[in-house]
Amino acid sequence: MALDETRFAASCLAELSSVLQKKSIILGCDIDRVASYWDVAPTRALALLMPNNTSEVSEVMRICHKYKQPVVTQGGKTNCVQSANSNPEEIILSTEKLNQIESIDIVNAVASVEAGVVLQTLQKACLEKDMLFPLDLGSRGSCTIGGNVSTNAGGISVLRYGMMRDLVLGLEAVLSDGTIVSSMNQMLKNNSAYDVKQLFIGSEGTLGVVTRAVVKLVPKPLSCQTVLIGVVNFSDVIEILNETRRRLAGILSAFEVMWGPYFQAVTEDGGHSSPISRGHGYYVLLEAEGSDPERDDQLFQKLLEQLYLRGAIEDAVVAQSEADRIGLWQIREDFGVILEDTPVFLYDVSLPISSMEEYVDLTIKAVKEKWSLSEVYALGHIADGNIHFFVRPNAGPATFSLHQTCDALMYKALKKYHGSISAEHGIGIEKKQWLSQSRSETEISVMKALKHTLDPEKLLNPGRVFD
């Protein structure tokens, strides 16, 4: 940093110190945190600020705006596209102290929460009141409601309850100049002109800092059935999906698929224990939650019976207890062993379910042709048309060009199916050069016009989503 810039940053920090408590500011040299869930490199930033409430967030933004100081907002830092990773010139605005659940209203089936509340904390608090906040993802123990809003998070219950956008009724956000936009609507219906809160959902912190939210709740389910099924072919997966949608209509809450190589990798010696043979082509993890335990159980048993009779199921295990259920979900959600040998690149694409088998086969072939020792692990929220891949090229250390070559292989094959390069993870820094494959020039110009209107100085999350 040049001397003038250093003085400027020092003045900005001095003014910030006058509006925040001392313990709410950590200077860059004292930040002892990793960059993100995915990157254990140390955090680099000018300073890390932890405001206690919306008015402190507003003051922070007002001062940063005055000094044209770039700010990156951080929730749980679990996003998969480096959008919350800071650089040495940025100030981090962490939402960790905005951690209050303000209310859980059973009659109106809504909760009002601050943005830094961890997803699992809200889920547990709702369950204690016999209500369910139905967003659910593997990072539930770390990700925050503000992060879920800003990424429009998806996860394992989208097929039943939708993405985060479908669960948000109201929001409060702070603009880049410190203006507070409060839209804490609690009603399901409110067509009073533009629905401004939508701007802050899925825009990855580039248009405002979300400080509070009103989210929808549903009654806590009274029954839960979970089964892990091993099948031979992808056509069996499709048959199970179609039959399940019909027979468990209204209670189907998750339909996840793991391709054989993923399942085998996470259940190797020392990994998760596998309750069924490890040699199947595909594994379906299916869950139903309802309100009539006896009837739901009958429906579930009938479904499995039918699928056996038709020969769609090769093997299956039904969870007999909550511990069994957790064990099955860990196979799907805990893929730590795959991340041990780096570099591993993560992909999150969406495309028509009918084209998935062909797309996965094509990409595996393309990656293998490029790097003969490569490994590709596929899994996903198949009922939502969403597949994740972990690709390990086994072709030397992580370099920008290796990552780019891998991206090109994965995304080129997707064009044919008009799929999206980002189903639920967003764009961040990692995918911005591919944005034009999934959004038209006109769409991107409208996005840029919105950014220019709300944040003309490009202070909020600069360089994320687009330049």
Ligand SMILES: Cc1cc2nc3c(=O)[nH]c(=O)nc-3n(C[C@H](O)[C@H](O)[C@H](O)COP(=O)(O)OP(=O)(O)OC[C@H]3O[C@@H](n4cnc5c(N)ncnc54)[C@H](O)[C@@H]3O)c2cc1C
């Ligand atoms: C094990 C694992 C499983 C996952 N599974 C899923 C999944 O199934 N579905 C899915 O969609 N994602 C999944 N993710 C990705 C990730 O958890 C989500 O993107 C999550 O919503 C990010 O929340 P966060 O609090 O960690 O946000 P962060 O990573 O901190 O931030 C994400 C983005 O939002 C911005 N941001 C954060 N808080 C605010 C705020 N208050 N106001 C404005 N901007 C803000 C940040 O600047 C950044 O751009 C998974 C991640 C992991 C590690």
